[in-house]
Amino acid sequence: xxxxxxxxxxxxxxxxxxxxxxxxxxxxxxxxxxxxxxxxxxxxxxxxxxxxxxxxxxxxxxxxxxxxxxxxxxxxxxxxxxxxxxxxxxxxxxxxxxxxxxxxxxxxxxxxxxxxxxxxxxxxxxxxxxxxxxxxxxxxxxxxxxxxxxxxxxxxxxxxxxxxxxxxxxxxxxxxxxxxxxxxxxxxxxxxxxxxxxxxxxxxxxxxxxxxxxxxxxxxxxxxxxxxxxxxxxxxxxxxxxxxxxxxxxxxxxxxxxxxxxxxxxxxxxxxxxxxxxxxxxxxxxxxxxxxxxxxxxxxxxxxxxxxxxxxxxxxxxxxxxxxxxxxxxxxxxxxxxxxxxxxxxxxxxxxxxxxxxxxxxxxxxxxxxxxxxxxxxxxxxxxxxx
Numbered sequence: 001x002x003x004x005x006x007x008x009x010x011x012x013x014x015x016x017x018x019x020x021x022x023x024x025x026x027x028x029x030x031x032x033x034x035x036x037x038x039x040x041x042x043x044x045x046x047x048x049x050x051x052x053x054x055x056x057x058x059x060x061x062x063x064x065x066x067x068x069x070x071x072x073x074x075x076x077x078x079x080x081x082x083x084x085x086x087x088x089x090x091x092x093x094x095x096x097x098x099x100x101x102x103x104x105x106x107x108x109x110x111x112x113x114x115x116x117x118x119x120x121x122x123x124x125x126x127x128x129x130x131x132x133x134x135x136x137x138x139x140x141x142x143x144x145x146x147x148x149x150x151x152x153x154x155x156x157x158x159x160x161x162x163x164x165x166x167x168x169x170x171x172x173x174x175x176x177x178x179x180x181x182x183x184x185x186x187x188x189x190x191x192x193x194x195x196x197x198x199x200x201x202x203x204x205x206x207x208x209x210x211x212x213x214x215x216x217x218x219x220x221x222x223x224x225x226x227x228x229x230x231x232x233x234x235x236x237x238x239x240x241x242x243x244x245x246x247x248x249x250x251x252x253x254x255x256x257x258x259x260x261x262x263x264x265x266x267x268x269x270x271x272x273x274x275x276x277x278x279x280x281x282x283x284x285x286x287x288x289x290x291x292x293x294x295x296x297x298x299x300x301x302x303x304x305x306x307x308x309x310x311x312x313x314x315x316x317x318x319x320x321x322x323x324x325x326x327x328x329x330x331x332x333x334x335x336x337x338x339x340x341x342x343x344x345x346x347x348x349x350x351x352x353x354x355x356x357x358x359x360x361x362x363x364x365x366x367x368x369x370x371x372x373x374x375x376x377x378x379x380x381x382x383x384x385x386x387x
Contacts, residue, residue: 161198217263
């Protein structure tokens with residue numbers, strides 16, 4: 001009997017101890033549940049995570065991260081039209097690393113560029129977002145900002161040639177600046193040259209032969225043209241300079257006269273050999289002018305042969321045949337060739353009676369519509385433009 005009472009007492013005490021522990025764990029569970037609800041999202045989510053309901057586990061709310069390149073552009077303020085324009089120009093951006101793309105866009109926006117400005121830059125230079133443009137050291141940016149003297153000028157220079165941010169500061173940028181300073185081009189003049197010639201930094205070089213060419217042009221350092229002369233010679237290859245000077249000599253100009261022409265109008269060296277040949281041939285063979293006329297009127301080499309020189313000379317001959325006044329001859333000829341289209345028609349065509357105006361305009365329109373012979377069959381070799 002005593003043994004049975006002992007066993008019964010042990011069972012009761014064990015059950016009471018188990019009950020106390022169970023209720024204590026439940027109270028502790030409620031405390032943990034209330035504490036976790038504050039971070040996870042409510043009693044329902046916590047109950048689900050504990051398996052107390054049959055519903056699927058809810059996802060925690062995490063800050064949305066960009067999943068595509070379109071998301072990256074949208075986060076930077078680009079609209080749908082701008083995004084489609086960029087991706088149409090650079091389809092490979094779909095496969096680019098999103099964090100790298102974010103870094104590059106952030107870099108340009110920190111420099112002050114808007115989405116519309118970036119779209120223009122990317123459209124003109126599709127590989128802009130493929131190079132390591134965002135690895136530009138702060139020292140390089142600060143040096144370029146001091147060089148251009150204002151934030152607006154610096155942005156303009158970057159807009160014209162964004163790859164200026166990738167040039168080595170010690171090996172390329174600073175030596176180029178010192179090169180032009182040694183030639184007497186400093187301050188505002190240096191700023192103007194760097195803005196007007198986007199590729200001036202990687203292409204500038206001067207040697208004894210180029211310096212001799214500059215001396216032959218006899219342009220004073222005080223002249224406004226001096227900086228353009230030095231720059232055009234520095235960024236041009238020696239082979240190109242020799243070829244274009246020799247091309248002018250073929251039409252009867254002396255070497256000194258050819259360099260004199262370049263000194264008066266440095267952009268002559270930016271014209272192709274073919275254009276100069278065709279314009280000079282027309283001046284000498286058709287207009288019966290001496291080759292030296294370009295020393296007084298350099299614009300004759302720049303005018304378009306098919307749309308300016310030939311049509312106006314054709315109309316001048318028509319006016320002369322009809323005995324009309326004013327006529328296009330003598331010194332007036334070069335003035336007429338320099339006029340704008342509107343001014344030329346006002347002076348030499350619209351001053352006559354309506355029937356004469358119609359006849360002259362038909363003649364002029366036919367002359368303009370005459371295309372260059374076999375123009376589509378011409379094999380054009382595209383060379384790198386020196387600017």
